[in-house]
Amino acid sequence: MIRLHFFKTNFMETYLQGIIRQALIEIGVEENQIPPVKIEKPRDPSHGDAATNVAMLLAKTLKKNPRSIAEQIVSKIQPDSGKVKAAEIAGPGFINFRYADYFIYSELNTILDKGGDYGKSVENKGQKCLLEFVSANPTGPLTVGHGRNAVLGDTVARLLEWTGARVQREYYFNNAGRQMRMLGLSVQARYLQELGQPTEFPEGGYEGAYIGDIAKELVNEYGDALLNQEDEKVFKEKAEAVIFDDIQKTLKRMNIVMDSFFNENTLYEDGSIQKVIDVLREKGLAFDEDGAVWFKTTEFGKDQDTVLVKSTGEPTYRLPDIAYHANKLERGFDLCLDIFGADHIDTYPDVMNGIEVLGYDKNKVEVLVYQFVTLVKDGKPFKMSTRKANFVTLDELMDEVGEDVTRFFFLMRSPNTHLEFDVNQAKEAGEKNPVFYLQYAHARIKSILRKVAELEKFDAKADLTLLNHTAEISLIKKLMNFPDAVSNAAGSREPHRLITYLNELAQGFTSFYHDCRIIGEEKNLMHARILLAEATARVISNGLGILGINAPERM
RNA sequence: GCGCCCGUAGCUCAACUGGACAGAGCAACUGCCUUCUAAGCAGUAGGUUUCAGGUUCAAGUCCUGACGGGCGUACCA
Structure with missing residues (x-):
């Protein structure tokens, strides 16, 4: 054949x-x-x-x-x-x-042959991609808001890998600047309070309980030796280390492992920030006014020019962003994909214009924008603010609903629409929860296959043409669509399409399960159906694997 | 004011990038567990795809304009 x-x-x-x-x-x-x-x-x-x-x-x-x-x-x-x-x-x-029937059955064979590789394609073969996501500064634990970013990024990475691309997952962060100074000051204040010193908590400081925990750790480690620190440096560094560690643990728990961490500071050290300004000046696209350096974004159709370096001498985040993207392209990637929340969308045109002026191909940069997440509990939206202690961390969410459910819910909807994360529905261990429908189908098949294995040995070959029931045929056809579903989701950078597909597949299996018995049927038919069930389990687990979700053997 | 995103069943959302009769899940109603997992299945009900025009063989999808919602519009990140 x-x-x-x-x-x-x-x-x-x-x-x-x-x-x-x-x-x-x-x-x-x-x-x-x-x-x-x-x-x-x-x-x-x-x-x-x-x-x-x-x-x-x-x-x-x-x-x-x-x-x-x-x-x-x-x-x-x-x-x-x-x-x-x-x-x-x-x-x-x-x-x-x-x-033709022949084609359908030969496809089923293909699925069984390819197994864990079924669904992979070569359409992006040889492509080097840099996928930048999460990129939260280490000022606090990852929250629900970061969750959508993290899961989307990682899943798009997996999708691209399935289409043959080589993907590097990168986390971009900044441990300098005002935010981090404020973090250090907040820890210092808590440290002093911990030791009974009368202290004013800094205006606009970080109020989360984790700050106090870090302070306590410092007390344990150093006692009162840090009482007379002149600046917040020690506190900041400690906080950064602890928080970063925490962030990585959270990511790992979500099945996410970064390949590289890129510190914004590198861009100052190697002079690339300065280079951006120089080139823009040279091209007449940067100028000084009111003590600040401006990017002439009106040249690109914006109704305002944009500040690159404040009069204090501190750059705004746009400047390093441009330098960073130039750096990525310099590293020779064919595609640089960023995962941005809707609130960051405005920087994107400036970055694109910036790198184009610098002489890079802006078509290699792409941004996936996702809309905000609203946590809904007991039918009411849960408002969050990062700076106040008023937020739900990703870990808390996972404690409550589980890792698989968390990933699934973040992926369930198109990135382009608001995501309503209904905690009650997510917590429901049963029928109301869409994740389990998929896992259940998989577990069911595995259960049948275990039973079959106890009964008898059978060889891997079977007469597939015996599979001619409507439910069987449409299940096979559904399985055949898997590669398309993968490349579709990858191409559009929309993992929810794969979820839609998997739901249809699981439905297809359940109606097969309902209409066609396996155990107890005539031997040849049973063998053929076992293979069909195996192929289905395979595709479900391949699909769930792309989503970073477990395919349990039993439930 | 301007820019981006969205508006689809009571609620949360799909609809393979312009195709054939707009589909799922919750919620509601009716049935189904001595047979491979009922975390399931079968069925009923629910719609002028916000509105008004336009483009064409064909529009939920594209263009224009309303209306409604979200985000942005900083010498904050």
């Missing part, structure tokens, strides 16, 4: 495109009149497995009605019976194809 491993879905698509183009030429359509032949899969299974709309696209140029064009095309098509059954015309002029 010829294996279609490396062409797979695309193989069928290019095949259909080929025979359609051939037919078009045969009926006398000029080469340059042929529109792009798009193959799509109909929503409604009764419309077949693949369809094209070329006839409708040609209606205008050929000045004929689409159905008659479709008829002409179909009359010239002689499909390979090993791949598709005859083409049909439907609706306003769609040409629908149905997969």
Whole structure:
């Protein structure tokens, strides 16, 4: 049997495109009149497995009605019976194809052969990607707000890896600046209070309980030896170390491991910040006014110029951002993807313009923007502010609802829409919780396979053509869509599409489970169904793996 | 004021990037556990896709304009 491993879905698509183009030429359509032949899969299974709309696209140029064009095309098509059954015309002029049985069963074999690799593609083969995400400064524990960023970033990374890319996960941070000084001062104040010194807590300081914990640690370590520190440096450094450690633990708990950490400070040390200003000045795009250095963003259509260096001599965050992105491109990545919250969106055009002026290809930089998360508890939104003690940390959230559920909920919705994280629904250990539906389907299959293994040995080969029940056929077809679902989610950077797919798959399995027994059926049929069940478990666990969620053996 | 995002079932959201009859999950109602996991299944009900125009064979999807919501619009990050 010829294996279609490396062409797979695309193989069928290019095949259909080929025979359609051939037919078009045969009926006398000029080469340059042929529109792009798009193959799509109909929503409604009764419309077949693949369809094209070329006839409708040609209606205008050929000045004929689409159905008659479709008829002409179909009359010239002689499909390979090993791949598709005859083409049909439907609706306003769609040409629908149905997969041949042989093709479907051979695809099922492919799934079983490829196993844990099924769904991987080569479309981004050789691409080097830098995915920057989280990038929270170490001023406090990761909160729910960071959670969406972290999970989205990591999952998009996994998706890109499945399409063949090499992805480096990078965390960008700044441990200098006012924020961090304030952090140090806050710890210092708590330290002094801890030792009974009358102290005023700094205005706008960090009030979270974790600050007090760090102070206590310092007391344990140093006693009162730090009473007469002139500045907050020791406190800041301690806080940074503790908090960073904490952040990494939280990430690890969420199944996220960074490949690199990039400190903003590097950009000052190696002079690249200065270089940005120099080049912008040289090109007449930076100028001095009121003691500050400005970026002439009005040149790019903004209604205001933008400050790069404040009159205090301190740069705004835009300047290092530009230098940082230049640095990324300098490192030779083909794609630099940033995960940004909606509140940061305004810096993006400045960065793009900046790096373009510096002579880099801004098409290599891409930003995935996600909207905010609202925690909902008991039907009420839970308002959070980072600086006040009033926030829910990611760890607390995971303590409450679990790691898998947390990841799933952050991924469930399109990045582009507000995410309402319903804690009550997430905590529900049962029916109301959409995560378990997927895991349950997987556990169920595994349970059956365990039972089967106790009964008898069977060889890996089986007569798959025995799988001809409606539920079986549509389950196999669903499995066949997995690679598309992966590359779709990867291409659009929208993991929720994969979740939608997996839900449909799990539904497909459950109706198979409902209609078709495995244990107790005639031996050959049982064997065939075991393979189908195995393939399904495989695809579910591959899919959940991409989402960074466990596929449990039993529940 | 200006810029970006959003508006789809009572609620939370999908809709494969312009395709065929707009779909799920909660919530509501009706059934189903001596048979491989009922964390499940089958069914009922729920819609003028905010409104008004436009583009075309075809619009929830694209363009214009209203209306409503979120975010941004700092010499804060």
